[in-house]
Amino acid sequence: MISALHAALPLKRLIRRSMSAGFTLLGITLVVFLATNALPGDVGRRILGPFADERAVAALNRELGTDRPLAEQYIRWLGRVLQGDLGESLARRQPVGEVLWPALLQSGRLALVILLISVPIGVGLGLAAALRRDSVLDYLFLIGTAVTTVLPEFATGILVILAFAIWIPLLPVSATAPPESTIGEQIRYLVLPSLPIALVLIGYLGRIMRASTIEILDAAFVRAAALRGIPSWLVLVRHVLPAALPPVIAVLANQLGYLLGGLVAIEVLFNYPGLGSLLLTAARQKDFPVLQAGALVIGLTYYLANTTGDWLFRRLDPRQQHRFAGS
């Protein structure tokens, strides 16, 4: 990361980053593979359960190829992946893509609704709190976000269901909209499951936005702009916002992988067939082709989000541009 930031040419930097990302992903698959296989028991046993006959387990392992040496299994898997084939799920016995893509799409939808709710509110509240620093509003903001960021999502999840689906039956309990529903209807189904995560994220983003805005407001170039008589709203839009946003973007970029693959508690509670619960089940069943593909997708998301984040970071922050131009 650090060396990449200091590289002079964007293209060269991109190539170097892609290569290192490639190696990182390869490393991830190896770690996931070894970790999955370090779990006791074998795949056939996990699928058929502890009380199945040993001979049936052996037959199933033979059929799945999970009786082969570990190195052979990994190399065979890697060979297929390099040709663009993610293999077959051991527990579901269908191509990994058919299992993974629907889950990823679901998780993507949920992440999008969460972002749509939390980014504008978080950024707006953080900005407002910074501009009214030390006011009642600011204190309320600080206390409120301190509370929401530590709320465990499964607890808030149950609470919002009870409040908005059972006591006041406004919204559906389960998050899965019927397949033929409109976009508006789909969003309606996703509001409740988004809320618990959005609350945490709003607090998180808001506090970062507040801190970074306060820092910028104190910076020399902002005070200089104000002194030059530029209207305060223009100072805000032109100078403060672009300079205050990069830390928020960096945090968001880091959260994206989590939003896609880490919302297990929410997915389980709202019965939403997303990536998180898919990977958890795959881990339990030692279904390594699914786990590997999931890890690759999440790793890739981290890489893309961070690369995009860095790019935005540099575009927005004049200090960063200056630094790169001068280096």
Added chain:
Amino acid sequence: MEVHWGHHERVKLHPVVEHLLDEYRAGRLSRRDFLRRAAVFGTAPSVAAALLAACSGTTPSPTPTSGPVEQTAPTPTAEQAIPTMSSPSPQARAIPVLRAAILMPAGRIHPVTVADEGGLCVLGQVGEYLCWSDRDLMLRPMLAERWEGSADARVWTFSLRSGVRFHDGRPMTVRDVAATFQRLADPNVGSNALSAYRGILTPEGVQIVDERTIRFELERPFSNFPYLVSSDTYNAVIMPEDLGDNYENTFIGTGPFRLKEYQPRVKVVFVRNPDYWGRPAGPDEIELRFYEDESARLLAFQGREVDVIARVTSLGAESLASVPDAAFIDFSSATHLQVHMRTDMEPFADRRVRQALALCLDRVGVVEGILLGKGDLGNDHPFAPVYPSTDRSVPQRQQDLEKARRLLEEAGYGGLSVKLVSWRGIEIPDLAAVLQQNARQVGIQLELELTDAGTYYGKAVFGESPWLDSVLGITDYGHRGSPDTYLRASLRSDGVWNAAHFRNEQYDRLVDEYAAAVDLQRQRQIARQIQELLLEETPLIIPFFNRFITAVRKGLQGIEPTAIGHLRLAEAQMV
């Protein structure tokens, strides 16, 4: 003996049933036990009831069949043979869609490999068995019209129902039935039923007699065999001979519903099968929604997104108790936890130490505290109160700390420390904690090591499994229609799940005698000896047997769950 009834029907009874009838007359069998046992030997419930009525002199209402027939057991008509709990009520309203919350199927659903509650629940909507084992452990004819065991319980003959078709229109033949059981008993197929058939049925033992008759020649006598081809062995749904790998594409079967739509990890929707051989299903459509988590199921029920929860825990039932339109179906099962003590290793090699630990446990407190009263007390043997052969007069073991201390002292233990291993799930952590507290009172320190299920069971073979190798552990056993599997696999010298490493020649002999005993009175005598032997030897602590609880919307009737995890919705109606 021949019983005459109706106008011109004569029924020749199976010798076992005849004997049962004598026992009933002598007052040694209850009506319910007579019915259950007669069913195992292929006597249809309606006929058995008629026999009892004949005994007590009231007018029987026999099965109407046309023409004079002589047979070992009469033929029930289709209507009677469908597992029914209630006949349709005249006020019943039609149910366009019935939604039920069930456990998320663990993986691909395939009749041969399904090994989880969610998967078998789905399978049970479309597939049918030779016979159905209901929640009272009564066997009812399904795809077999009748069956009969040889006097030594070694050969079993099943007569198949005619006019049964698979969902694709092909008739069900004796070859389909034979192929189904040959597949399940084949060690080279990854069959989940293999452990049930181990030592009992091989593919060669499945024989076609004629177009409508199939015979099972067993490796050893087994008087409870019909349970093994019933819904108790949930993999034993009758499937076409050419059953392929991609079962989820068709969900073929002979049942009252057939596939409309399957969304893996979300739900499956079935519609009424218009060509069903029996009474057509009540609901037009059923939707089984998959849930990983109990709180999600409870919330969905409260939010009226589902009207049935296939299974709720005692705690879940408690939390639904305040919901005004929630009702419960609640019955005893043989589901239980076993605390095993290694009888071949210190400190439990001494029987007195095992007895001491068993005497520490406050069972009543466990049932009240952990199961909220939704359980039957266990007496450290697998004979659950629900089994007809269980001798309920064997005294119940109760907490006796004084005696426990004395036994430990006699065994030469002032105090001792043991590791208790198991996995974190269902009631296990709670039971482990209570046992730990109770044991401390007599100077036994238990160190708990709870992992995930996969870690605890490991490879599930001796030497590679914390379950089978640990000195002290807790294992969860699902319901079985007869106690044979528990008795053999988890306690016999050669048992594959014998975590206690219990080796007792007398016990082994008794268990073989139990399996070969065809009449209930004899079974009960042997059961008593086994129960007493296990209480004395105490290789296991069995603190309780769970009750099985299903939650339904008030007014919904005719829903039939089993303790295995089936959920029959075909008879559902709203009144």
